[in-house]
Amino acid sequence: MMKQENVIEAIGLTKMFGDFTAVNKITFEVKKGEIFGFLGANGAGKTTAMKMLIGISIPSSGEANVAGYNVFTHAENIKKNIGYMSQKFALYDDLTVKENITFFGGIYGLKRKEIKTKSEALINELGLNEVANDLVGSLPLGWKQKIAFSVALLHEPKIIFLDEPTGGVDPITRRQFWEMIYKTAHNGTTVFVTTHYMDEAEYCDRVSIMVNGKIEALNTPKKLKEQFQVDNMNDVFLKLARG
Amino acid sequence: MSITLKHISKSYGELKAIDNISFDVKEGELFGLIGPDGAGKTTLFRVLTTLLFADEGNASVAGFDVVKDYKSIRNSVGYMPGKFSLYQDLTVEENLEFFATIFGTTIEENYDLIEDIYVQIEPFKNRRAGKLSGGMKQKLALCCALIHKPKVLFLDEPTTGVDPVSRKEFWEMLKRLQEKGITILVSTPYMDEAALCDRIALIQDGEILEIDTPKSIVNHYPKELYNVKASNMYQLINSLKKYEHQYSVFPFGEFVHYADKRSNFNTDELKAYLESEMLSEILIETTNPTIEDVFMELARE
Numbered sequence: 001m002m003k004q005e006n007v008i009e010a011i012g013l014t015k016m017f018g019d020f021t022a023v024n025k026i027t028f029e030v031k032k033g034e035i036f037g038f039l040g041a042n043g044a045g046k047t048t049a050m051k052m053l054i055g056i057s058i059p060s061s062g063e064a065n066v067a068g069y070n071v072f073t074h075a076e077n078i079k080k081n082i083g084y085m086s087q088k089f090a091l092y093d094d095l096t097v098k099e100n101i102t103f104f105g106g107i108y109g110l111k112r113k114e115i116k117t118k119s120e121a122l123i124n125e126l127g128l129n130e131v132a133n134d135l136v137g138s139l140p141l142g143w144k145q146k147i148a149f150s151v152a153l154l155h156e157p158k159i160i161f162l163d164e165p166t167g168g169v170d171p172i173t174r175r176q177f178w179e180m181i182y183k184t185a186h187n188g189t190t191v192f193v194t195t196h197y198m199d200e201a202e203y204c205d206r207v208s209i210m211v212n213g214k215i216e217a218l219n220t221p222k223k224l225k226e227q228f229q230v231d232n233m234n235d236v237f238l239k240l241a242r243g
Numbered sequence: 244m245s246i247t248l249k250h251i252s253k254s255y256g257e258l259k260a261i262d263n264i265s266f267d268v269k270e271g272e273l274f275g276l277i278g279p280d281g282a283g284k285t286t287l288f289r290v291l292t293t294l295l296f297a298d299e300g301n302a303s304v305a306g307f308d309v310v311k312d313y314k315s316i317r318n319s320v321g322y323m324p325g326k327f328s329l330y331q332d333l334t335v336e337e338n339l340e341f342f343a344t345i346f347g348t349t350i351e352e353n354y355d356l357i358e359d360i361y362v363q364i365e366p367f368k369n370r371r372a373g374k375l376s377g378g379m380k381q382k383l384a385l386c387c388a389l390i391h392k393p394k395v396l397f398l399d400e401p402t403t404g405v406d407p408v409s410r411k412e413f414w415e416m417l418k419r420l421q422e423k424g425i426t427i428l429v430s431t432p433y434m435d436e437a438a439l440c441d442r443i444a445l446i447q448d449g450e451i452l453e454i455d456t457p458k459s460i461v462n463h464y465p466k467e468l469y470n471v472k473a474s475n476m477y478q479l480i481n482s483l484k485k486y487e488h489q490y491s492v493f494p495f496g497e498f499v500h501y502a503d504k505r506s507n508f509n510t511d512e513l514k515a516y517l518e519s520e521m522l523s524e525i526l527i528e529t530t531n532p533t534i535e536d537v538f539m540e541l542a543r544e
Contacts, residue, residue, distance in 0.1 A: 167403065186478075202497050238408060
């Protein structure tokens, strides 16, 4: 098999806030088409690390390349080559489905024609024809998340970052969302996901767990469970985070 | 009964938030409302804590009617809303003192009830509530909801957005409060927390799907359930979904949970089918259903 290319490479990546080391020399890589779970307790440094990787926070030291670009020198290129979706902010409630797609397509620099074609394709694929002109705010949470996910993929990024994407959604919708993730990864886009649902960690190809700014474990869910001699990721997490 | 609801309904304009809900919670019980966002959990809490009138039905809490005796209910229940409800500009200690004072009590009077929670945040007692971490905010909010020694405690999604370590600690605290005789109604979207309750109600779109002990609920799953795994997850899901005998196909972590329509289902047949779909490293084994399997089964009916 051909050696898979890395789309994220971090070496000794560090972020200090004054005396406080939020992210402490983390080293890892993520492959093309991989579903990578990025876990950690509240305050472990996940968000800070992710901000460096998506080019909105300059590291204090270390190195990182994301989607082929250096986080110090080419942060703007990184932003153009990744997608980002979080549960807290995804779409504008006061715009319609179509308007949201057009707006984000524009932000990502797509041409008018491209936006039109992609918008129609997306609306068809998600079966949203009837609500295409409805305000996003009037749609159920599960729909919003699926639209937000598709919108973050409009510009065909190499990597999509999902920041706790599925909180609060019903179990069936969550699974539909994960099926979209599998499909995306299958098509070669890398999926980088943070979640508090440890059962969701089990969907990932590999999982890293941050504790106090460091990556304390990184492996497939299966191997992590073997390593810690437990039968689910929740117990892996508890063993690590409780020391 | 500590909490009783009879045929409670509430609409917001066209939207039926809760529809004809009835159930009882026994004294000293830890009762869970399990359902996703938009299921109607918060509306139910607001009706029971006298913050909202139901359109239909009646309810009582700690022996008081939610409409006629609303003042008595407010004195005898503690309520921790889903959104952080404390004063961000007051310190930890000031918040606690404030809540004690408005309920006509003091921190000292009921300190034994909150002690093992409060000691964890006491080192930060001079910090403003807005500057606390998520886990600490949650502990402070719980202390404030307990400071007047309520008979019934209402917790609306106390663990949402909280990491697994803090979640586990929080449930351990709830168990200890229950031992002190407090009735607890707690809501959560996390199905794995359901197992920690004495009884649970599964709720979706304003309706109750099922009420029972977590064990009985799982036992009611109507089908034989299988874990299926193969080399390529995406293709496996697609192949299973188009299999003519499939009853349900849901990804579950490293496996797919599969149920078959036939009563004489033979795993070899499925294996042969998946092989014909060019899948390899196929594993098929029976597995025990979880609360989530039951929830999905009930929700699709």
